[in-house]
Amino acid sequence: MLIPHPLLGPRDAQEFIYLGDATLMHRPDATRPDAEAAFCDYVFLRHNPAGVHRELWFHEAGDRSWLVVTRNTVTHEIIGAELACDVKLGVTQ
Amino acid sequence: MTDLIPLTALGCTAARHEKIGAFHLTERPNLALASLSLRKGQAVPSPFGLVLPGPGQAVWSGDHGAFWTGRDQWMIEANGQTDLAALLKAAVPNASITEQTDGFAAFELTTEQGADAIDEVMRKLVNLDPHAFEAGSATRTTLDHISVFLIRRAPDKLSVIGMRTYAAALWHALAQVARRTDADIDARLSP
Numbered sequence: 001m002l003i004p005h006p007l008l009g010p011r012d013a014q015e016f017i018y019l020g021d022a023t024l025m026h027r028p029d030a031t032r033p034d035a036e037a038a039f040c041d042y043v044f045l046r047h048n049p050a051g052v053h054r055e056l057w058f059h060e061a062g063d064r065s066w067l068v069v070t071r072n073t074v075t076h077e078i079i080g081a082e083l084a085c086d087v088k089l090g091v092t093q
Numbered sequence: 094m095t096d097l098i099p100l101t102a103l104g105c106t107a108a109r110h111e112k113i114g115a116f117h118l119t120e121r122p123n124l125a126l127a128s129l130s131l132r133k134g135q136a137v138p139s140p141f142g143l144v145l146p147g148p149g150q151a152v153w154s155g156d157h158g159a160f161w162t163g164r165d166q167w168m169i170e171a172n173g174q175t176d177l178a179a180l181l182k183a184a185v186p187n188a189s190i191t192e193q194t195d196g197f198a199a200f201e202l203t204t205e206q207g208a209d210a211i212d213e214v215m216r217k218l219v220n221l222d223p224h225a226f227e228a229g230s231a232t233r234t235t236l237d238h239i240s241v242f243l244i245r246r247a248p249d250k251l252s253v254i255g256m257r258t259y260a261a262a263l264w265h266a267l268a269q270v271a272r273r274t275d276a277d278i279d280a281r282l283s284p
Binding site: 007008009010011012014015061062063064065081085 | 105148149161162163164220221225232233234235240
């Protein structure tokens with residue numbers, strides 16, 4: 001399986017470590033009044049879609065960048081990959 | 094003062110060299126390394142007159158070189174410097190600089206058979222497209238489960254920089270792949 005790294009081109013998936021759902025990037029504000037409930041959802045609740053899923057992958061054996069990889073969980077097709085910092089900063093969607 | 098004898102990563106007093114058919118495998122004990130990381134928002138500097146390369150690339154100029162290791166992060170190389178980090182810190186005082194020489198061992202594989210032989214070595218060794226990895230390319234990847242920096246210094250010259258504690262295992266991996274590739278080339282050339 002190859003992951004299309006936005007900077008380095010196609011790279012072996014074995015160079016990456018899988019973390020999980022990309023919504024992990026949106027950590028709730030700890031000062032919110034409902035922070036406890038928000039953190040409970042953040043830590044324990046995940047969507048488990050059969051189909052397109054956005055997830056975090058770490059290029060551990062490469063340039064050590066975090067990527068948001070869009071993958072179809074049914075067919076295992078890799079649809080795209082973006083730098084997680086760009087996604088977080090709103091450079092790309 | 095204590096009289097210490099410097100040893101190479103392979104435990105010898107001189108750099109190891111092995112001729113394997115049409116391949117030459119050489120240890121480069123005098124390659125100094127220091128990592129350079131920019132602080133947030135810092136402009137890209139040009140230490141030692143180097144134009145720091147973009148992702149997947151390497152540059153050289155005289156005794157110095159640099160290859161990209163991550164966003165806003167490079168490894169700087171120098172031949173025979175004993176304190177490269179100090180020189181680099183003097184050249185780029187605001188960046189984060191770490192001495193790396195002692196952590197790594199550098200090997201160089203060259204061939205008399207031209208670029209195709211290095212391409213064949215790469216096909217056996219790493220999961221990268223050898224045609225896309227042309228002269229001036231550099232990347233970090235895995236080879237025989239060992240994490241390495243791979244630099245193609247010329248079409249027929251591949252540099253492998255790996256963790257120093259893995260020097261012997263890395264040498265074994267490179268020597269073995271050179272032997273196999275040489276045997277394959279011989280088999281094709283013989284009638």
